[in-house]
Amino acid sequence: xxxxxxxVNDFLEDQYFVQWVIRPDGTSDLFWRNWLKQHPDKxxxxxxxxxxxxxxxxxxxxxxxxxxxxxxxxxxxxxxxHRHKAGSRFAPFIYSGIAACVLLLLMVLIFRxxxxxxxxxxxxxxxxxxxxxxxxxxxxxxxxxxxxxxxVLRFPEEFEKGQREVELKxxxxxxxxxxxxxxxxxxxxxxxxxxLGTSFNIRSYADDEKILVSVATGRVRIEDHQGHxxxxxxxxxGVFHKSEMAIEKLKCDVDALTDWTRGILIFKDESLxxxxxxxxxxxxxxxxxxxxxxxxxxxxxxxxxxPLDRVLEGxxxxxxxxxxxxxxxxxxxxx
Amino acid sequence: xxxxxxxxKQDVVSEYRLWEKFRQGSEIALTEIYxxxxxxxxxxxxxxxxxxxxxxxxxxxxxxxxxxxKENLSPTDSIRFYLFRSLxxxxxxxxxxxxxxxxxxxxxIAADFNITFFQDTEFLHDQEDLERKQLIRSKLDLLPSIQRxxxxxxxxxxxxxxxxxxxxGSKRKSAQSLIxxxxxxxxxxxxxHRHELISLAIFLVIPF
Numbered sequence: 001x002x003x004x005x006x007x008v009n010d011f012l013e014d015q016y017f018v019q020w021v022i023r024p025d026g027t028s029d030l031f032w033r034n035w036l037k038q039h040p041d042k043x044x045x046x047x048x049x050x051x052x053x054x055x056x057x058x059x060x061x062x063x064x065x066x067x068x069x070x071x072x073x074x075x076x077x078x079x080x081x082h083r084h085k086a087g088s089r090f091a092p093f094i095y096s097g098i099a100a101c102v103l104l105l106l107m108v109l110i111f112r113x114x115x116x117x118x119x120x121x122x123x124x125x126x127x128x129x130x131x132x133x134x135x136x137x138x139x140x141x142x143x144x145x146x147x148x149x150x151x152v153l154r155f156p157e158e159f160e161k162g163q164r165e166v167e168l169k170x171x172x173x174x175x176x177x178x179x180x181x182x183x184x185x186x187x188x189x190x191x192x193x194x195x196l197g198t199s200f201n202i203r204s205y206a207d208d209e210k211i212l213v214s215v216a217t218g219r220v221r222i223e224d225h226q227g228h229x230x231x232x233x234x235x236x237x238g239v240f241h242k243s244e245m246a247i248e249k250l251k252c253d254v255d256a257l258t259d260w261t262r263g264i265l266i267f268k269d270e271s272l273x274x275x276x277x278x279x280x281x282x283x284x285x286x287x288x289x290x291x292x293x294x295x296x297x298x299x300x301x302x303x304x305x306x307p308l309d310r311v312l313e314g315x316x317x318x319x320x321x322x323x324x325x326x327x328x329x330x331x332x333x334x335x
Numbered sequence: 336x337x338x339x340x341x342x343x344k345q346d347v348v349s350e351y352r353l354w355e356k357f358r359q360g361s362e363i364a365l366t367e368i369y370x371x372x373x374x375x376x377x378x379x380x381x382x383x384x385x386x387x388x389x390x391x392x393x394x395x396x397x398x399x400x401x402x403x404x405k406e407n408l409s410p411t412d413s414i415r416f417y418l419f420r421s422l423x424x425x426x427x428x429x430x431x432x433x434x435x436x437x438x439x440x441x442x443x444i445a446a447d448f449n450i451t452f453f454q455d456t457e458f459l460h461d462q463e464d465l466e467r468k469q470l471i472r473s474k475l476d477l478l479p480s481i482q483r484x485x486x487x488x489x490x491x492x493x494x495x496x497x498x499x500x501x502x503x504g505s506k507r508k509s510a511q512s513l514i515x516x517x518x519x520x521x522x523x524x525x526x527x528h529r530h531e532l533i534s535l536a537i538f539l540v541i542p543f
Contacts, residue, residue, distance in 0.1 A: 012518050013511075015495045022493035052521075056490040059449035062381035064374050064391075072395050073369055080362050080402050207359040209352045243351055243410070273367045277356070280363075289366045 011049035128152040132284020142177040211240040263305040294320035448483040485513040
């Protein structure tokens, strides 16, 4: 049965409809609003269904007292910190990274030499940045990489004859020297980026849902593990969605995306938890939330080489929190 | 405001990301998940028992267990469902454990999950209206608590049939029929309050 034949009861039985009424998200909102525009005759039926849904609630609602809320939260944060002592955050994936990278280079060697046992050992270099750090790296072929906070770059001491391969975790801006004989290949999680001689930005943090590749100059080809390929030209951005395992191509403002290489921090309509997360990486601090704090709202801002204090001041001014900075720890608490 | 739902506009992708960040060890993500769901979990838990300290303990245990085993958790795009299910299991387990000790109560968990049917409407009430409400309330009271729970999970918490089935430990079709029957029961009384519906319709149509 199509939606245009639905009566009130049918809408109520439709979980997609009910979920849209209770918790609209981008996709469902778009769908239903469109559908309603195309079927204005169903408006009253839909409104009746919405009224029904909105009428239902708990007869007795219970709320946690603030003290109880905070007591539990404190215990949880304590337990969490106890489990995550000193810098073990990067430990899990560095371990798997080394294994993957070495395996990769080994495989490449084996295929090229057609079964001949290579007599040279591959020696890999690792450069990593802590939160709050940025590093510029010169690669053996003259290419340059600017590595952003909380990132790791692995590359061989000398590049192969057929390919130049590196591995990236985190974010970096690459200026690849031209070498038509040797494509430059970057492995970043599930995405492989292949270039000849260009400049582009790759953002591939482990805890992000997407891997982003944006091109400043030249031409870049990205490929995922399932063989999907996209070719990107200047001001193109390739987005790899980890959950859907799909590649999307969009237009982008490369200058804005590479502002970080010039020390400019920009927020565009981001939630406070997201902003705190980025500030942790950018300034190399730990941000703790104490008690029950209102973290609603989206914020935008632009900070050109400003200290942490100025950024926090700016955001807290129009929001519901106060903050305290002590060495490398920021505590957020209620206003 | 027209067709907006409740204030928490949580989309699938941001739920997924938040959970991933938590799995990777972000304390901010933990705090955010707690902030978003602690109160809702408390309300849900208190429908099962009047022992509020038991509910609080169960919530704490639930999060502590998540913290302990986060690397082994699978990705999800519905943190709400995941937490509700864990809490329900925890509370039911605790309540049954308690019963074995006392051996006094022999009946199954007498849960609340009482439903109010006139949450959002603020219209003038006359005698006819009052009688209607009483009729609906008496019908709702006759429903077993598990059906009332299903109705609230579906129409208030916004869980899917499959999720409700998983929560209650039954099959999707059973969960569906619980809801369908409730709709049929309540739906018969729907068209009666015509005044309210017309006022509502005008209220909602005007913004367009």
